[in-house]
Amino acid sequence: MNKIGFYAGSFDPFTRGHLSIVCEALCQFDRVIVAVGHNPAKKASFSVEERKKMISDSLRDLADSADYLELNGDQFSAAENRAMARFRKDNSVVSIIDYEDLTIDAALRAGAESLIRGERIIGDHDAEMQLSILNAHLLEARHRHLNTVIIPVPKESLTYVSSSCVKSLFEMGEYITAMRFVTPSVHNAMCRKYLRKDLPAQYFMQGDSQKTEYVYAYLAEAYGAPGRSYHNLSHVAYCLNYLGFLEKMHPGYFRDVNILKLALFFHDIVNGEENSEEKSADRLLYLAEGDSAEILQAANLIRATKHEDAVSPDSAEAKVMHDLDLLILADGRNYGHYAEQVFREYIPKCGRDAYAEGRRKFLKKLLKQKIFCHEFFEPLEEDARRNVKKELALW
Structure with missing residues (x-):
């Protein structure tokens, strides 16, 4: 039976930190579902379809970079090399969906066995533990089980990056620094939204x-x-x-x-x-x-x-x-x-x-x-x- 991991988030926008979690997950699961949640409590900067495209484009950007290492000088981690080798061979190993109900229900419906959560060095651990405990209670009420797999953000340079941080950089006009934290396609898509003020x-x-x-x-x-x-x-x-x-x-x-x-x-x-x-x-x-x-x-x-x-x-x-x-x-x-x-x-x-x-x-x-x-x-x-x-x- 295929091991399916379910990686959920708002991804508003999808950052290189998120991308690194997907790569790590592809080394642990046969298939990874990246799920964009509808959260009425949050006013999203980008539509669900725009965010799904950002995820797809980020994966393509990373795969393209792997093809041009001599030119771009990138240094891929072992996980990134393995993940991109799998993705280029069969891009169906990553599915991108959206959902409106509880994350656990969407994961169960998709046939996942594990919830994937990314964790930065500072600030995420307590919140992730609370969420994991709450999900366990919700699953018990449904007579179902899902593992929770915590994946630390693997690159130190990305451990403090968040979607809100990236948006703040764009709002301030610090577009060059923002290039560190999102892939080229996502950066270009965000420029379309934020350059209007200039x-x-x-x-x-x-x-x-x-x-x-x-x-x-x-x-x-x-x-x-x-x-x-x-x-x-x-x-x-x-x-x-x-x-x-x-x-x-x-x-x-x-x-x-x-x-x-x-x-x-x-x-x-x-x-x-x-x-x-x-x-x-x-x-x-x-x-x-x-x-x-x-x-x-x-x-x-x-x-x-x-x-x-x-x-x-x-x-x-x-x-x-x-x-x-x-x-x-x-x-x-x-x-x-x-x-x-x-x-x-x-x-x-x-x-x-x-x-x-x-x-x-x-x-x-x-x-x-x-x-x-x-x-x-x-x-x-x-x-x-x-x-x-x-x-x-x-x-």
């Missing part, structure tokens, strides 16, 4: 709310197009996060930081086409329905992200825009995932050999001159060059 509304029909909602939906759809592994809302969020930091460190430096924000939102709306930057600028001019000095300046900032040009941007704002778009190159923690995501985005369009040739050419061009233009980014130059050289050696 879009400068005043450039669309004098801040008309309906027009602004339309523009944001347009942006989200464009950046969410199939195949956009890297040039998506997570990339926009990454740039906005660091721009916010620069604004705090250098108050009054930017004449109008909202112009930079506007340019960041539109700079990759068209991607992978000839003259993508010019086309992205044209989309901004069209949607903003105006040719004010601010809109024209934002369009020019978008053109500053055409990194094929050897000419350095002229204005300080254009240099910052140029450097923000390349900032990921200096990020030792996230560079590997960037390299993987760019590869996954372009490989279906051109094939591996053509991609390798084009990528080598691009990376070598970066190294021929200074990567960053603005003095704010000078301390990051050596880190960026080191990361680029490391990737170049792979091609």
Whole structure:
């Protein structure tokens, strides 16, 4: 008889901590059911269907990462390696469902023999013990039995992470730090919800709310197009996060930081086409329905992200825009995932050999001159060059 484990939670959102519990459970059970509970007492940030998709996407992200370890530099635990080997061989070993009644009833109905509970080092033990005792009483009243299997979060870096912590990071605009705690697909999905507050509304029909909602939906759809592994809302969020930091460190430096924000939102709306930057600028001019000095300046900032040009941007704002778009190159923690995501985005369009040739050419061009233009980014130059050289050696 198959051993089935039932892992229930609100998963609002599904974090890397949750994912690590699923991997550990796959080493103990023949099949794991991840169950999203409807909890009327909690106001969820994401719908049940959105949360189920986050779980599915997280599993796919981890499996994809396992295929690109040379690029992303990830180090998988023994449990993650074993779990992903099982999942890639037969993805039915993980089922994703939702339920509205008591967890024990849903588990019994699904044929599970054990309830799976994740436990962090600090703060969870007493609550888990109380829940386990209560479940035992409820099961006794039903003349049924379920084991409770407590799985400690296996990675120290994830022991203090919770869904509420991740949401707080997004609410504060700390999108880069949030990348540590959710997989790329979940991060991108959360950006769609949380980036709306960062879009400068005043450039669309004098801040008309309906027009602004339309523009944001347009942006989200464009950046969410199939195949956009890297040039998506997570990339926009990454740039906005660091721009916010620069604004705090250098108050009054930017004449109008909202112009930079506007340019960041539109700079990759068209991607992978000839003259993508010019086309992205044209989309901004069209949607903003105006040719004010601010809109024209934002369009020019978008053109500053055409990194094929050897000419350095002229204005300080254009240099910052140029450097923000390349900032990921200096990020030792996230560079590997960037390299993987760019590869996954372009490989279906051109094939591996053509991609390798084009990528080598691009990376070598970066190294021929200074990567960053603005003095704010000078301390990051050596880190960026080191990361680029490391990737170049792979091609």
